[in-house]
Amino acid sequence: MILNDPGPLPRERLIAQLATQPAWDLIVIGGGATGLGTALDAATRGYRTLLLEARDFAKGTSSRSTKLVHGGVRYLAQGRIGLVREALLERWRLSRSAPGLVRRQRFVVPVYRLWDKLKLGAGLTAYDLLAGRHGFGRARLLDAAQTLAALPTVRKEGLKGGIAYFDGQFDDSALAVALARSTIAAGGLVINYMAVTGLRHESGRVCGVIARDQEGGEEFVLEARAVVNATGVWADDLRKMDEPGCAPMLSPSQGVHLVVGPQWLPGGDALLVPETTDGRVLFMIPWQGKVLLGTTDTPRPDVPLEPGPLPGEVEFILRTAQTCLSRAPQRSDVLSVFAGLRPLIGAAPDEPTGQLSREHVIRVSASGLLTIGGGKWTTYRRMAEETTDRAANLAGLSPRPCVTAELKLLDQPLSDGNAGFLHPRLDLSAARVEQAIRFEFARNVEDVLARRHRALFLDAEAAVEVAPAVTELMAGLLGRDGAWVCAQTEGFRELASAYHVASSD
Numbered sequence: 001m002i003l004n005d006p007g008p009l010p011r012e013r014l015i016a017q018l019a020t021q022p023a024w025d026l027i028v029i030g031g032g033a034t035g036l037g038t039a040l041d042a043a044t045r046g047y048r049t050l051l052l053e054a055r056d057f058a059k060g061t062s063s064r065s066t067k068l069v070h071g072g073v074r075y076l077a078q079g080r081i082g083l084v085r086e087a088l089l090e091r092w093r094l095s096r097s098a099p100g101l102v103r104r105q106r107f108v109v110p111v112y113r114l115w116d117k118l119k120l121g122a123g124l125t126a127y128d129l130l131a132g133r134h135g136f137g138r139a140r141l142l143d144a145a146q147t148l149a150a151l152p153t154v155r156k157e158g159l160k161g162g163i164a165y166f167d168g169q170f171d172d173s174a175l176a177v178a179l180a181r182s183t184i185a186a187g188g189l190v191i192n193y194m195a196v197t198g199l200r201h202e203s204g205r206v207c208g209v210i211a212r213d214q215e216g217g218e219e220f221v222l223e224a225r226a227v228v229n230a231t232g233v234w235a236d237d238l239r240k241m242d243e244p245g246c247a248p249m250l251s252p253s254q255g256v257h258l259v260v261g262p263q264w265l266p267g268g269d270a271l272l273v274p275e276t277t278d279g280r281v282l283f284m285i286p287w288q289g290k291v292l293l294g295t296t297d298t299p300r301p302d303v304p305l306e307p308g309p310l311p312g313e314v315e316f317i318l319r320t321a322q323t324c325l326s327r328a329p330q331r332s333d334v335l336s337v338f339a340g341l342r343p344l345i346g347a348a349p350d351e352p353t354g355q356l357s358r359e360h361v362i363r364v365s366a367s368g369l370l371t372i373g374g375g376k377w378t379t380y381r382r383m384a385e386e387t388t389d390r391a392a393n394l395a396g397l398s399p400r401p402c403v404t405a406e407l408k409l410l411d412q413p414l415s416d417g418n419a420g421f422l423h424p425r426l427d428l429s430a431a432r433v434e435q436a437i438r439f440e441f442a443r444n445v446e447d448v449l450a451r452r453h454r455a456l457f458l459d460a461e462a463a464v465e466v467a468p469a470v471t472e473l474m475a476g477l478l479g480r481d482g483a484w485v486c487a488q489t490e491g492f493r494e495l496a497s498a499y500h501v502a503s504s505d
C-alpha cells in the first residue's frame with residue numbers, strides 16, 4: 001500500500017467528518033504510540049477507524065521517552081530473549097518505514113575491569129546475533145585510546161577500553177504526528193483535543209463512546225463495533241468507566257531525563273553506563289544538538305499529566321554521570337528536565353518496578369472493552385497488529401491481513417524554512433510554525449514548542465523567551481484574539497517552569 005500525502009488538515013474539516021459514519025468499525029481512545037499505531041493498522045486494513053485524543057498527540061508518555069528504537073540491552077541481561085528479538089526486528093522495520101525519522105546511533109560502553117569487557121563484549125555480540133540479518137552494525141571491542149577518542153569526556157583513570165555497538169534513535173513526537181497523518185492518508189480519522197468522557201453500552205456490550213470537544217465544548221455520541229482503550233497510564237480510568245470497581249491493571253513508573261549542552265559529550269557517540277547503583281543503565285545520547293541524560297525508574301501511584309522530577313531524581317542522574325565523566329554537568333548546566341510515566345503492567349505493591357514486565361498485555365472486559373497496555377515505542381507496530389486482530393475478532397469484522405510491516409509512513413520532516421529563526425538558540429522559523437498548524441494538528445503554543453519543535457525539551461529558557469512571538473503568529477493563523485495570546489503565553493510560562501531544573505527537586 002502506498003500512502004498519499006493528505007495535505008492541509010484543518011480541524012473543522014476533521015470534526016465535520018465525525019458525522020460521516022453512523023457507526024465506526026473501531027474507535028481507538030488515546031493518541032500516543034499505542035493508539036496511533038492501532039488506528040493506522042486498522043485504517044490500512046480498510047476498517048472504518050476513528051481515533052480520539054483528549055489533549056495533543058503524544059502529550060502523554062509518548063513525547064517523553066529516551067527516543068531509542070532498541071532491542072533493550074538491559075532486557076538481554078535479564079534473559080528476556082524473546083522480547084529483545086522481537087524488538088530488534090521491529091527496530092529494523094521502523095528504520096525502513098520511517099527512514100526520515102529513525103537514524104543509526106553508535107553507543108560506546110566504557111569499561112574499567114577486563115572482566116566487564118569480556119562479559120559486555122559477549123552480551124553485545126549476542127545482541128547482534130539476535131538481530132541477525134536485521135542488524136544495525138557489528139559490536140566491536142575498543143582499546144582505551146579508541147574509547148577516549150570516541151568519548152573525550154569519559155573518566156580516564158583505570159579505563160581499560162570499551163565496547164561499541166549500534167542502536168536506533170528517533171524523534172518520538174514527530175513519529176506520532178507521522179502516524180496520525182498516515183492514518184488519515186489511509187482513510188481513517190484522528191482528532192486531538194477530543195476527550196472520551198463516557199462509554200456507551202447496549203445489552204451489556206460496549207457499543208460506542210461519548211466525546212467532548214475540548215475547544216468548542218460540543219458533545220458527540222459515537223457508535224462503534226469495537227472500542228480500544230489505548231490511554232497509557234490513564235487506562236485504568238477508562239476501564240472504570242466500563243466496569244466501576246475493577247482492579248487496577250497498571251503500576252506506573254516515572255523516568256526523568258536531563259538535557260545539557262553538546263560540550264558534555266562531544267564526538268557524536270552515545271555513552272552507556274551498564275549498571276547504575278539502582279541496577280539500571282544510564283544513557284548519555286546526542287539529541288538534536290544537545291545531550292540527553294537519563295533515566296530513573298521511580299514507582300509513582302499518581303498519574304499527573306505533567307509529571308515533574310521527584311526529590312533526588314535529578315541528583316541521581318548527575319551523580320551517576322559524575323562516576324563516568326572526567327568533568328560532569330552540574331544542576332546549573334541543565335537546560336531542561338522532563339519526566340514521563342511508563343505504563344507498566346501491574347504487580348504486587350512491593351515489587352520493584354525495574355522488575356515489572358515491559359511486555360504489552362491486552363485485556364478484554366466482560367462488556368468487550370479492549371485495553372492495550374505496557375510495551376514500548378519500538379514495538380508499537382507489533383502491539384497494534386495484535387490489538388487490531390483481537391478487536392476485529394471481537395467485533396466480528398471480516399478478517400483482513402495486517403499491512404504495516406512494510407508500510408512507508410508519511411515521515412518526511414517538514415522543512416524549517418529559510419526565513420530566519422525566531423530565537424537565536426532555536427532553529428524555529430515562522431514558516432515552521434505555520435506548517436505545524438496547517439499540516440500537523442498543532443492547536444496551541446505548547447503543541448508547537450513542546451512537540452512539533454522540541455524547544456521546551458531542549459532549552460526551556462529559550463522556549464519561554466520565544467513563546468510570545470510564536471503565540472502572536474498562531475493567533476493570526478488561527479483567528480484568535482488578544483486574550484487568547486495572553487492566556488497562552490502565561491500558561492506556557494507556568495508549564496515551562498517545571499522544565500527548569502532550578503525550580504525542581
Ligand SMILES: Cc1cc2nc3c(=O)[nH]c(=O)nc-3n(C[C@H](O)[C@H](O)[C@H](O)COP(=O)(O)OP(=O)(O)OC[C@H]3O[C@@H](n4cnc5c(N)ncnc54)[C@H](O)[C@@H]3O)c2cc1C
Nearest residue numbers: 030032033034054060061062066068196232255376377378
Ligand atoms: C522515561 C521513559 C523512557 C522511555 N524510553 C523509551 C525508548 O527509548 N524507547 C522505547 O521504545 N520506548 C520507551 N519508553 C516507552 C514508551 O515511551 C511508551 O511505552 C509509550 O510511549 C506508551 O505509549 P501509549 O500510547 O501507551 O501512552 P501515552 O503516550 O501516554 O498515550 C496515551 C494517550 O491517551 C490519552 N488519553 C487519556 N485519557 C483519554 C481520554 N479519556 N480520551 C481520549 N484520550 C485520552 C492521553 O492524553 C495520552 O495522549 C519510555 C518510557 C518512559 C516513561
